[in-house]
Structure formats: structure tokens, C-alpha cells
Amino acid sequence: MKKYLFTSESVTEGHPDKLCDLISDSILDECLKQDKESRVAVETFASKNLITIAGQVTTNANFDAEQIARNVLNEVGYDNENIDIDYRTCKIETNITKQSSDIAMGVDIGGAGDQGIMFGYACDETKSLMPFAIDMAHMLAKRLTEVRKNGIIKGIRPDGKTQVTVEYENDVPKRIETILISNQHDADKDLEELKQEIKEKVINEVIDSKYIDENTKIYVNPTGRFVIGGPLGDTGLTGRKIIVDTYGGYAKHGGGAFSGKDASKVDRSAAYMLRHIAKNVVANGYAKRCELQLAYAIGMTEPLSVYIDTFGTNTISEDEIVEKIKNQFNLTPNGIIEYLKLKEPIYTKTTNYGHFGKPYLPWEETIKF
Secondary structure, eight states: OOEEEEEEEEEOTTSHHHHHHHHHHHHHHHHHHHOTTOEEEEEEEEETTEEEEEEEEEOSOOOOHHHHHHHHHHHHTOBOTTTSOBTTTOEEEEEEEOOOHHHHHHHTTTOBSSOEEEEEEEETTSTTSSOHHHHHHHHHHHHHHHHHHTTSSTTEEEEEEEEEEEEEETTEEEEEEEEEEEEEEOTTOOHHHHHHHHIIIIIHHHSOGGGOOTTOEEEESTTSOOOSOHHHHSOEETTOOHHHHTTTTSSOOOSOOOTTBOTTSHHHHHHHHHHHHHHHHHHTTSOSEEEEEEEEOBTOSSOSEEEEEOTTOOSSOHHHHHHHHHHHOOOSHHHHHHHHTTTSSOGGGTSSSOSSSOTTSGGGOOOOO
16 A cells, blocks of 8 residues: 655735735736736735836736735735735835737737746546645635635734645545644734634634544644734745645646736646646546646747646546547647637636636636547
């Protein structure tokens, strides 16, 4: 019997990096609401009471990046510069230019907006066909935000992280070895009360009790106090949570970040398409696990390569699966954009708690092929 432990982490929407991702994706969505042909590549940086927004945008949309950023900060719940950041008083700097004409020349004819490699993955460990550890970590992180915003737990702040360690037997998740949660809180919050509330109102509400036993370790704020958080406690940057955004480290990653990029950037669009295809390979019973890779060259329409690994779980040959994929799906950048309807302003729905596994996103649809 093969036994091993595997760990994945997630973060709340108030984590400094995720805050930056959400500002970037909110700018993208605003551009797409007004102009579906918008080209957007926006990065956000957060530090002590300062938000810096920079990038390249070519669009007919009129948008106020500063106001979008303040609205996001307010929505997330940041209103205190003494312990994190204040949406009303923080300084916001912008430096946004137009997309390079050299890049546009290739994208305008339907080519990829950059070179790169992208991966997609699915497995039968959960109903969403996502790896178990990252699925649980996301659910815990989302619940932390829910109990804060709904007042179920008083005195907690937006910044938080979760981590779940799963014990596998023969590649099947059997139990949870460790749950780790760290969440920012007010200075006068009783720490023992906080620990008990998080166990009762977060962990017990999210995790099926069959995965928790007498040997499961649960740690809540293991360093003790967590008062200083958000951009005051740690700088934030768009695109720095690429493993949280994808498969929690359980599958390969091409290295490209998602947030703040329109769909002409294959880092984002091709990764979404590959998740869709991998999920449907599993959903159609061709394999229990599936990992796919594509490679693109800037300005070129067709991918340079298609790779598949089913880890010995396939029910038909991998060559047959690849042939089915090539016959069913248009893998050019424009083909992907059209198929998944990626010119719609849907990107703020993707930012937090993973870009995959959410049933309302178009790449999560299951089809017969």
C-alpha cells in the first residue's frame, strides 16, 4: 500500500496578493463591459497605505482605475490604515499605457499574445474533479470571508490563509492529517475565543467529519496574534498566487499568472481551455486523472505541441484521447476565446478561491466528446 501526505494552501480575498489580483481583474471587467475588444495587461502593487497600478490597456472604454481600486478595497473590507489599509485615505498611483504595436501586430491576426506553456488538470477525487487538498483549502478560505462579512465571527479582518494536508492511500484521499488557518483579527479579540469560533463555525461547517479523526491536527493562528495584516503586514502583487489559482501544486504549472490579462494572453485563456478539456476527459470516463500541456509562439495561431499524461488511469489509449481532442476543440487563441466566450466581463468571478472547480464558469461545463 502506497501512503503519502500532500498539502495545498489557499488565501482569502483580503490577502495582499489576492487584493491586487482583484483590482486588476476589476479593471479588466470594466473595460470588457464597455468594449469587448479591449486588450488589457494590468498589474497592481500594494504596500503601506499605497496602491500602485501599472500596465498596458488598449480600449475604447472610459474607466477610472483609482475609483475601481477604492471600490475593491471597500468591498473587501479594508478601512483601517493603522492595521492594514484604508480605502478612503490610501494613496493610489497609476501608470497605464497602450499595448505595444509589436505585440498587437501578431494578436490582431489571431495569433497568441505571447509565447509560453500552459497546463490543465482534472481528477476524480472530488465532485468538481479538482484535487482534494486544494478543494478543501479553498472552501475554508471562502468560509473565513463569509463568517467575517456576515458577522458570524466578530472581530476578524480580511487577511487570512488556509492550508490542508491530506493523507493518501494508493492515490486516494483517505483522511486529513492537518488543518492550518491563520486569520487577521482586531487587537482586542480574545485568541482562545477566536480559535474555538474558527473550529466550530469554519472547519466544522466545511470539512466532512469522515475525513477528521483523533489524529488530525488543527492549528489556528499558531504564532498567536495576527493584528497587522493586509498591505501593511506584507506587500501584495498581482500574479503571485499561481499555485493557489490552479491545482494547489498537485499538477504542473506553466508559470504564467492569470489576473489582469484579457483572453488574448494564452497564459490565461489556454489554461482555462486545458482545464475544460482535462475535466471532460475525466468526466467522459477516458481516465481518472488527466494532465494536458499546450505550447504557443507569439503571433502564431496553432499550438506548437499537445501533451497528455493520464498516469496509467486511462481506459482508452492516450493517442486516441489526443485525437479526440484535436477533432473536437479549436485550440487557436481565437477559437478558445469564441468557444469559452472569454470576451465577457466574468473575470472578477475567477479571482478568489481558485480559477477552477466553480460550476458557473464556462470552462467547467461538462460535455460529451
